[in-house]
Amino acid sequence: MTARLATLAVLLGLLPARPQEQQAEPKSVAPPSAEQDTSGSVSFGYRWVAGKGGSEDVYRSVVNLGEGPKLFSADAAVRRPGGRWYDRLDLHAASWGGDPYNTIRLDGARAGSYAFHLDYANIRYFNSLPSFANPLLGQGVLFSQRSLDTNRRLIDSELEFRPGARFSPYLAFYHSSGGGRGVTTFVVDGNEFPVGTRLRDGSDSYRGGLRLNLTRLNLTLEQGGTTFKDDQQVSFAGGVNPGNRRVPLLDQDVSLRDLGQAYGARGGGVFSRGVFEARPWSWLSFAGQFLYSKPHIDVTYLQQNTGNFVLFEALQAFTGELGRSLGEAGRPRSSANWTTEIRPTRRARVVQSWFTDRLHVAGASLLARSFVLPSRDPLQTSSTLSNRLVLNLNRHQTDGLVEVASFLTLRAGHRYEWGDAASAANVTLAPGTEVAALRRHVAVAGAGLRLGSSLDFSLDLEAAAGDRTFFRTDLADYERARLRGRYHWSRALTFTGAFAILNNRNAAPGIDLEYQGRQTSLAVLLTPGDGRRWSLALDYTRATIRSSLPYLEPQDRVRLISTYREDGHYGNAMATLHLWPRARIDLGASLAFAAGSRPTRYYQPQARFLAPVWGKLAWQAEWRWFGFTERRYAFENFHAHLLATGLQFGF
Amino acid sequence: VTPAGPICLLLLAAQTPPPDLPEGFVGSETCRLCHEDLGGEFRFNPHFAIDRGASKEARSREWQGRACEACHGPGKAHMEAAEAKHIFLYGKSLRNRVAPAAGRINDQCLQCHAGGLTHNDRLLGAHGRNGVSCTQCHSVHRSDRRPLLAVEPNELCQQCHVNVRAEFARPYRHRVPEGAMGCTDCHDPHGELLPRQVRRVAANETVCLKCHGDKRGPFPFEHAPVRLGRCNTCHEPHGSMNPRLLVRHEQRFLCLECHTSSLQTIGITPPALHDLRSPRFQNCTICHSKIHGSLVNKDLLR
Numbered sequence: 001m002t003a004r005l006a007t008l009a010v011l012l013g014l015l016p017a018r019p020q021e022q023q024a025e026p027k028s029v030a031p032p033s034a035e036q037d038t039s040g041s042v043s044f045g046y047r048w049v050a051g052k053g054g055s056e057d058v059y060r061s062v063v064n065l066g067e068g069p070k071l072f073s074a075d076a077a078v079r080r081p082g083g084r085w086y087d088r089l090d091l092h093a094a095s096w097g098g099d100p101y102n103t104i105r106l107d108g109a110r111a112g113s114y115a116f117h118l119d120y121a122n123i124r125y126f127n128s129l130p131s132f133a134n135p136l137l138g139q140g141v142l143f144s145q146r147s148l149d150t151n152r153r154l155i156d157s158e159l160e161f162r163p164g165a166r167f168s169p170y171l172a173f174y175h176s177s178g179g180g181r182g183v184t185t186f187v188v189d190g191n192e193f194p195v196g197t198r199l200r201d202g203s204d205s206y207r208g209g210l211r212l213n214l215t216r217l218n219l220t221l222e223q224g225g226t227t228f229k230d231d232q233q234v235s236f237a238g239g240v241n242p243g244n245r246r247v248p249l250l251d252q253d254v255s256l257r258d259l260g261q262a263y264g265a266r267g268g269g270v271f272s273r274g275v276f277e278a279r280p281w282s283w284l285s286f287a288g289q290f291l292y293s294k295p296h297i298d299v300t301y302l303q304q305n306t307g308n309f310v311l312f313e314a315l316q317a318f319t320g321e322l323g324r325s326l327g328e329a330g331r332p333r334s335s336a337n338w339t340t341e342i343r344p345t346r347r348a349r350v351v352q353s354w355f356t357d358r359l360h361v362a363g364a365s366l367l368a369r370s371f372v373l374p375s376r377d378p379l380q381t382s383s384t385l386s387n388r389l390v391l392n393l394n395r396h397q398t399d400g401l402v403e404v405a406s407f408l409t410l411r412a413g414h415r416y417e418w419g420d421a422a423s424a425a426n427v428t429l430a431p432g433t434e435v436a437a438l439r440r441h442v443a444v445a446g447a448g449l450r451l452g453s454s455l456d457f458s459l460d461l462e463a464a465a466g467d468r469t470f471f472r473t474d475l476a477d478y479e480r481a482r483l484r485g486r487y488h489w490s491r492a493l494t495f496t497g498a499f500a501i502l503n504n505r506n507a508a509p510g511i512d513l514e515y516q517g518r519q520t521s522l523a524v525l526l527t528p529g530d531g532r533r534w535s536l537a538l539d540y541t542r543a544t545i546r547s548s549l550p551y552l553e554p555q556d557r558v559r560l561i562s563t564y565r566e567d568g569h570y571g572n573a574m575a576t577l578h579l580w581p582r583a584r585i586d587l588g589a590s591l592a593f594a595a596g597s598r599p600t601r602y603y604q605p606q607a608r609f610l611a612p613v614w615g616k617l618a619w620q621a622e623w624r625w626f627g628f629t630e631r632r633y634a635f636e637n638f639h640a641h642l643l644a645t646g647l648q649f650g651f
Numbered sequence: 652v653t654p655a656g657p658i659c660l661l662l663l664a665a666q667t668p669p670p671d672l673p674e675g676f677v678g679s680e681t682c683r684l685c686h687e688d689l690g691g692e693f694r695f696n697p698h699f700a701i702d703r704g705a706s707k708e709a710r711s712r713e714w715q716g717r718a719c720e721a722c723h724g725p726g727k728a729h730m731e732a733a734e735a736k737h738i739f740l741y742g743k744s745l746r747n748r749v750a751p752a753a754g755r756i757n758d759q760c761l762q763c764h765a766g767g768l769t770h771n772d773r774l775l776g777a778h779g780r781n782g783v784s785c786t787q788c789h790s791v792h793r794s795d796r797r798p799l800l801a802v803e804p805n806e807l808c809q810q811c812h813v814n815v816r817a818e819f820a821r822p823y824r825h826r827v828p829e830g831a832m833g834c835t836d837c838h839d840p841h842g843e844l845l846p847r848q849v850r851r852v853a854a855n856e857t858v859c860l861k862c863h864g865d866k867r868g869p870f871p872f873e874h875a876p877v878r879l880g881r882c883n884t885c886h887e888p889h890g891s892m893n894p895r896l897l898v899r900h901e902q903r904f905l906c907l908e909c910h911t912s913s914l915q916t917i918g919i920t921p922p923a924l925h926d927l928r929s930p931r932f933q934n935c936t937i938c939h940s941k942i943h944g945s946l947v948n949k950d951l952l953r
Contacts, residue, residue: 473884508915
């Protein structure tokens with residue numbers, strides 16, 4: 001009877017025909033080895049920067065998008081279940097053709113054999129803001145003495161063999177290198193001179209490990225090494241650089257005629273990591289890890305400068321200096337963590353964790369200097385300096401989580417943070433070692449609430465009492481609350497809200513910190529008909545910061561108050577309208593208005609149009625506008641229109 | 652469920668499961684008869700390796716041909732009654748008004764995914780503590796987005812962290828909106844030892860040093876907050892209205908808030924030669940140019 005009904009269904013097309021033997025042996029489901037799914041898209045075109053006005057330097061510091069032919073993005077995904085060489089390949093490239101952020105990501109895997117990923121990024125970083133690090137601003141000089149025009153290349157790759165198997169080895173490599181030009185300062189007693197610099201640094205990291213995956217135990221052992229180098233050079237030649245000081249010192253103008261500084265740093269180190277998780281019984285889990293790293297560095301430094309200078313220590317003028325320094329530093333660091341999870345009932349969990357972090361930096365430097373004195377023998381000096389930084393940090397936390405009902409989970413716990421830090425004072429005129437301690441008890445609580453099928457809330461609360469902090473600005477006596485919620489009004493309309501508040505006080509003698517931060521956010525997503533015709537996404541955030549912290553003015557030790565205010569309104573909007581099949585208009589904007597200590601407005605409206613041309617070929621056009629205004633630093637304002645057009649090809 | 656579904660269920664209910672399947676199981680092929688919308692795409696999904704027996708877990712637990720039931724539990728009762736309550740559902744549905752608690756969902760996923768470094772710190776993470784389940788981010792049946800995410804990674808994070816989206820609307824920011832980097836470059840959504848689930852590099856260094864390698868050191872003369880992993884003492888990592896992502900609008904305030912001698916904290920008042928009435932001393936990094944650590948100079952001057 002059953003077979004007859006099934007045959008009838010097959011004939012009616014209600015059931016696909018299946019070979020009987022396959023039904024009898026479901027374990028040997030045949031892989032569709034020849035099956036392959038390939039998809040992707042390429043988007044390219046040309047961009048114009050039109051109507052640019054205002055500060056070019058600030059435009060480049062904030063936006064930095066330029067003109068020319070561009071590869072906006074390229075994506076490809078290949079799926080080949082049971083393939084001989086791979087199951088899946090994914091390639092994603094974005095922003096090529098002179099844009100400041102070029103990225104490529106490649107992922108490949110074959111189930112049970114390997115998994116591989118490669119990330120490449122080439123980041124152009126330009127920063128030159130006339131209001132930043134510019135002591136001559138009051139004299140009308142719009143030139144930042146801390147400027148950068150650099151590139152950074154990053155490569156991150158990992159290859160894992162037999163992922164998920166009982167023994168799974170892996171290898172990884174990371175490379176970061178940076179280089180470019182910039183402006184920095186050369187500092188002598190009584191004056192500092194803006195000069196050009198060439199930056200070049202690089203670091204590589206190699207690591208390999210073995211993962212052991214058992215039913216109740218997972219263990220990872222990893223060993224790695226790093227190398228580091230820094231070859232910064234600073235130079236000035238040809239002319240007289242008067243520096244920032246415009247009044248004589250010891251009856252002479254302090255000026256720079258010639259400068260060469262060469263930093264040479266070579267470093268390396270090893271690191272180890274052991275990580276495990278055990279689940280001996282269904283009600284008990286352990287997790288732990290031990291991390292150790294020991295980087296070190298050797299330094300050579302050469303400096304020669306000529307001009308008119310003053311040596312404060314000897315109250316003596318000099319015309320040239322030759323300096324050489326040799327130094328080294330090491331930084332062993334050990335970290336460990338142990339976490340226990342107990343599930344006494346199906347609805348309750350207790351999680352207890354302990355974490356410790358111990359760091360010790362020791363550095364030493366030998367500096368030899370030779371000063372050319374007018375009409376006297378050269379003055380030779382040498383000094384040996386050492387530095388030390390120690391940190392011992394510990395954290396213990398216990399959380400209890402109870403699933404009160406299927407729609408409500410409550411959490412409560414306690415965290416204790418303690419530790420000590422010591423730093424050799426970095427100021428020559430006040431040598432000594434500074435010590436500080438951390439001691440903070442934190443009560444934590446939370447709740448997860450799901451009412452019906454459409455309303456989710458999560459609440460996260462912390463209240464702390466601390467009587468020791470490492471720094472004056474640290475969290476001490478604080479209350480923090482975060483509330484997040486999402487409400488699905490209908491399939492087409494979703495509201496998301498978030499509220500966060502942080503109140504921090506430190507009433508310790510000489511500190512008297514008061515901090516209040518609030519963020520209130522609301523987002524709306526409207527997608528009638530699953531967004532087939534149109535959709536709208538809006539979000540708005542109101543964020544305020546009120547901070548007040550007394551400080552001492554160095555010159556007269558008068559107690560003043562550093563106040564910081566930020567009263568910001570931030571919003572994003574994007575409307576999408578589907579005009580006809582595969583034709584679309586996107587209209588949107590991103591806005592940031594902030595009043596307070598640095599009143600700033602930043603607008604980014606944009607519009608995009610996509611229309612099919614032929615087959616999978618589409619034409620796209622984009623307009624973006626950037627408008628940046630600062631009330632206190634109007635010379636930093638800029639605005640620019642960006643127009644782009646091109647083709648998009650899908651496959 | 653297609654229009655053919657009810658008829659299929661009736662027909663299949665009368666069938667006897669293949670004799671070599673464990674009691675209560677029906678096999679993935681049977682599931683796909685009704686859930687053909689999932690079945691078609693699923694063959695390109697990494698979890699299809701379970702059906703093919705290409706993973707260790709699949710072989711050791713004899714899950715070949717039963718990928719659906721590996722996650723959703725035995726399907727025979729569900730098939731016979733055509734009711735959702737007979738299988739384990741991860742999300743909400745018309746018949747399943749409330750999704751299971753996050754802990755139960757995660758337990759199911761962690762049967763296979765507990766290994767490796769990815770999930771080792773999950774017990775410490777805010778997502779784990781606040782009941783964020785695996786399926787809130789991962790759409791397990793999909794295959795077109797790595798690693799099976801419901802939407803693009805940055806968009807996914809900002810669906811809940813709406814306030815962070817606002818921070819990236821500020822002019823001075825990390826280039827997340829531009830696509831140069833992503834939330835998961837710095838944060839591990841599965842959990843981490845450090846607060847805010849911030850990742851680490853070279854075993855136990857803060858993730859900032861991954862890109863900002865020139866600040867890695869160690870330096871013979873360190874600036875304490877940098878080395879104590881407190882980059883956010885001075886910088887607002889997502890975005891700021893102040894240059895260089897600083898937390899204060901003027902350098903002198905930023906520096907002097909810590910550099911005022913207090914009992915029991917690190918940071919001492921600078922010597923009196925720092926006359927703040929002069930603009931030269933209002934811009935601290937004009938002289939202290941090696942503010943992140945110096946190779947040569949104790950006062951971070953060169």
